[in-house]
Amino acid sequence: xxxxxxxxxxxxxxxxxxxFITTLSDHRFTVSPxxxxxxxxQLDHLLRxxxxxxxxxxxxxxALRIYGRPxxxxxxxxxxxxxxxxxxxxxxxxxxxxxxxxxxxxxRAALLKQFQLQKDKLIAKLNSWDExxxxxxxxxxxxxxxxxxxxxxxxxxxxxxxxxxxxQTREQLRKNPWNSALEEMIx
Numbered sequence: 001x002x003x004x005x006x007x008x009x010x011x012x013x014x015x016x017x018x019x020f021i022t023t024l025s026d027h028r029f030t031v032s033p034x035x036x037x038x039x040x041x042q043l044d045h046l047l048r049x050x051x052x053x054x055x056x057x058x059x060x061x062x063a064l065r066i067y068g069r070p071x072x073x074x075x076x077x078x079x080x081x082x083x084x085x086x087x088x089x090x091x092x093x094x095x096x097x098x099x100x101x102x103x104x105x106x107x108r109a110a111l112l113k114q115f116q117l118q119k120d121k122l123i124a125k126l127n128s129w130d131e132x133x134x135x136x137x138x139x140x141x142x143x144x145x146x147x148x149x150x151x152x153x154x155x156x157x158x159x160x161x162x163x164x165x166x167x168q169t170r171e172q173l174r175k176n177p178w179n180s181a182l183e184e185m186i187x
Contacts, residue, residue: 013160014119026105040103048098050118057125064137074150087143095142
């Protein structure tokens with residue numbers, strides 16, 4: 001994927017996640033079923049995971065050399081996604097810095113605004129890089145090790161889609177009206 005393709009993917013995945021979040025009731029936004037993160041916590045998690053990428057892309061390229069030079073070419077998007085999924089299947093947990101706290105429904109608008117802002121910053125930073133440089137610098141990823149900037153952008157786009165899929169799947173399972181009514185009574 002080139003920069004334009006990555007920009008499209010970031011816009012599509014971040015916007016789809018944000019659009020889904022806006023459709024949820026306050027209850028569905030804040031409830032944490034079965035010990036999993038609520039939709040609000042997943043939004044907070046994505047923010048926490050995207051901010052360091054933006055900070056890294058804002059550094060002078062010379063400073064990024066602290067992470068060394070990539071020893072291999074950037075993997076295709078599909079290969080990076082497969083590697084990430086494998087890490088998750090092996091039980092890799094979220095890193096402490098990206099674990100969300102309690103998120104209330106009153107925080108939704110502010111979190112969504114920050115989510116949009118982080119996406120816009122990411123795309124602006126991406127557009128300030130030339131195509132070749134995306135493969136010449138690398139960044140540390142807590143599960144995947146050192147990956148190229150291009151791969152980090154792939155991951156960031158996929159990460160939003162991954163959490164959207166998780167939320168959509170959960171909502172599909174919620175279609176049982178008895179379970180939904182019982183859950184709303186308890187919470």
